[in-house]
Amino acid sequence: MISGAMRGRGGDALAKHLLKPENDSFEVIPARGLGSNDLIWQLRELVALSSAGRTDRPVYHVHVDPEGDIGDEAAARTRWWSLFEREFGLDGQAYCGAVHVKHGRRHEHRVYSLVRPSGAVVDIAWDYARREKVSRIVEFEHGLAPVPSKHARAIERALRDDGRPDVADWLVASGSTAAERPVAVLSPVERLIQERTGVTLDDVRRAALDAWRASMDGPGFEAALARHGLRLAAGRSGPVIVDGSGTPRLATRLLGAAGKRFEGSRIPAATVRARIEGLQLREVTDGHDGDHAPARRAGPGSARDRGDARPAGGRGDGVGIRRPDRDTGRPDGGGGRRRGVRPVAALGRLRALPVAGRLRLTRRLRTLDPRLDAFIAAGERARAAIERIEEEGAYERERAWALFGVTDIWGIPIR
Known part of the structure; x- marks a missing residue:
């Protein structure tokens, strides 16, 4: 049934x-x-x-x-x-x-x-x-015969609680409760993405696994992916593998699932991260790879930042300071937030600063205002909140992109 x-x-x-x-x-x-x-x-x-x-x-x-x-x-x-x-x-x-x-x-x-x-x-x-x-x-x-179900053990317990040990014993005798839990080849979102793009997920998994087995280090893996028409990029939750349609897939999840599906055992996420670590990757934004943005580095902001990227004091180090009670400079795209302006670029440049550069910046910040320690702490809290909001927004954008044009059985768009 x-x-x-x-x-x-x-x-x-x-x-x-x-x-x-x-x-x-x-x-x-x-x-x-x-x-x-x-x-x-x-x-x-x-x-x-x-x-x-x-x-x-x-x-x-x-x-x-x-x-x-x-x-x-x-x-x-x-x-x-x-x-x-x-x-x-x-x-x-x-x-x-x-x-x-x-x-x-x-x-x-x-x-x-x-x-x-x-x-x-x-x-x-x-x-x-x-x-x-x-x-x-x-x-x-x-x-x-019982239809295989991943809930077989829970169903067996519920049947005994409901006073149906005869059905529970039949379920156990069939081997359903001891069988490996069936796992769907595609999740609902993966199925929607596959239908929208026309790219079969199993093909991407197999190509990525072949590239993984044909390489011994990060650069070799990147080159092997390119031979299969795939590309390694930097995503919000870690390195991603971008297929021919521009759809990014988390590298650790894709390779783990490929190993499980085609070889019977998962490739550990730590092993994948260890091989990829140290590679300088392009960044994928907004859940897709439509613009091939260059890798983020410390330095002057690009035109894509949409904010005023002039460095404070006229210097060319690409990092400026805006006092908490003023609205000058705006190298981080803040102050008078406009539609489409996001803090990702400035945060990326700050994270990419070398250790010596961060120390110099901190020293300069601390000499500007005796109250700045409190401002810096507040800024850290704000940055953490921004990162959380950005992650939630990225998830919603990716889901909306996957469900674009899809309606439920009522004819109502799925959101």
């Missing part, structure tokens, strides 16, 4: 999804707790009934697909829904739905209201594992 579920706001797009003509046939099932006969109006009514709940996602769309070799698939679906409603406390909750026939197989969709008449919201925490438990019970009762 295969099931899937998604929580959302509902809407006409979901009803159209349930009525989509690409199925061989479909049948609207009798609704519960709703007065409309048309599925679109049933779903609208369901959303309206749920408006009193303290949630912006009051609708729970669930589908179940019995396996092809099951004896009585209608009885299996009926049993599955009964156990499902009991598991989640959805007995009596309003729902509507449809049965689809596709490629000769029948599967059923239901859309439940998660808001009770009192306004309380049904708890669907850990819904994936709980639906898997329901499926294992139906499989046991219909004489099927």
Whole structure:
């Protein structure tokens, strides 16, 4: 028994999804707790009934697909829904739905209201594992083998707690609880990136692994990657490998996954970092490699900094000082923050200063104002906050780029 579920706001797009003509046939099932006969109006009514709940996602769309070799698939679906409603406390909750026939197989969709008449919201925490438990019970009762699941051990414990040792023993006897946990080849975000770029992740993994095995040091690894059309760059969380589409992938994660997938054992992240350490790499910004920015170094700012990069005092060392009570110089792009101005460039130049340069800068700073120690401490705290914000922003930009143009089954853009 295969099931899937998604929580959302509902809407006409979901009803159209349930009525989509690409199925061989479909049948609207009798609704519960709703007065409309048309599925679109049933779903609208369901959303309206749920408006009193303290949630912006009051609708729970669930589908179940019995396996092809099951004896009585209608009885299996009926049993599955009964156990499902009991598991989640959805007995009596309003729902509507449809049965689809596709490629000769029948599967059923239901859309439940998660808001009770009192306004309380049904708890669907850990819904994936709980639906898997329901499926294992139906499989046991219909004489099927259990579908492999990474939650097998947790399901076995839950079955014993629920008073179903017969199903738990069957699950253990099948070897499911002792089997290696199945791991998806692609995460949902990786799958979206692969579909958007047309670059297969396994191809990138294999090429990176070949370059790794063909080299003994950092420069050799970089050269071997270039022969495969890949490039090593500096990312926010460490070195990244950039493929032909400009998509960066964290080098330690990519090589670790490649070793696990093609050789059976992961390449340790520490080993990857040790080989790459010392290489001067170009920097990837905004989660993609569209502009091939040069490596960051101490010195004068570039035009890409967007701030006034004139050094304080007219000198050419590229590092200026702005007193806390004034707005002069602005070599770090600060003061009067404009849209698109980010502190990454200035921070990169400061980090790249040699030890002697940092000492000279510190000495100069300390002679400017007796209160500067407090200002420096405040600056350090601000810098840490900026770095945290930048990391969060980079993650959101990368996710938005990966999900660009993608909608959920309701037709609502995924953000």
